[in-house]
Every structure is written in structure tokens, then in C-alpha cells.
Amino acid sequence: MFLEIITPDENVFAGEVDHATFPGSEGSFQVLNDHAAMVSSLGTGDLKIVSTHNKKTEEIHMAIDGGVVEILNNKVLVLAEHIEK
Template sequence: MFLEIITPDEKIFKGEVDHATFPGSEGSFQVLNDHAAMVSSLGKGDLKMVITHDKKTKEVHMGIDGGVVEILNNRVLVLAEHVDR
């Protein structure tokens, strides 16, 4: 699925991921390919994404300070207030 992470200042990430885990305002949740369409608020916490490239899997963690996530047709858009890489 395609994930894009944007803050008011810059684009943080744009690319394909295997799955991602988000710090929802009511608890964390995971998004996989073919996830149902949804919009959710994000709280402060750890955003984790798993990326496979050339048969190597890498887990990337970023701290976010709230925002929203939109999931639609295997595209995930995160509008975050602030991201710590």
C-alpha cells in the first residue's frame, strides 16, 4: 500500500509499505493492504511502518504528536502536527 506522511512544514515520507501501525487517539491500530476506508484522529505516540525492498524487510519508527489519517483504496495519508524521525 502507498503511505504518505505530511506535516505543515514538509513531506516526511512517501512510498510503498507492507503495513503500518498508528497511535490512534483511542488506542493503536494497524493498517494492512485492502483495509476498509476510514478516517481517524491520531494521538501522540509511535508510528511504525514495515518496508520490504530487495527481499529485505526494515521496520521504521517515527514519533508523532497527533494528527489525522485517511485510508482509501490502498492509499494512506497521514497529516501530522509534528514528526520526530
């Protein structure tokens, strides 16, 4: 699935990922390929991205401070207030 993370200041991330775990405002949740369409508010916490390229798995962690996430047709769009890489 394709993940794009945007803040008011910059485009933070864009690329294919295996799955991502988000800090929802009511608790964390994970998004996998073919996830049902949804929109959710995000709280403060750890955003974890996992992707595999050439049989090598990479895990990226970012601290996120609120925002929203939209999931539709294997595209995940995160509009974040602030992110620390």
C-alpha cells in the same frame, strides 16, 4: 499500499509499505493492504512503518504528536501536527 506522511513544514515520507501501526486517539491500530476506507484521529506515540524491498524488511519508527489519517483504495494519507524521525 502507498503511504504518505505530511506535516505543515515538510513531506516526511512517501512510498510503498507492507503495513503501518498508528497511535490512534483511542488506542493503536494497524493498517494492512486492502484495509477498509476510514478516517481516524491520531494521538501521541510511535508510528511504525514496515516495508520489504528485495527480500529485505525495513522497519521505521517515528514519534508523532497528533493529526489525522485517511485510508482509501490502498492509499494512506497522514496529516500530522509534528513528527520526529
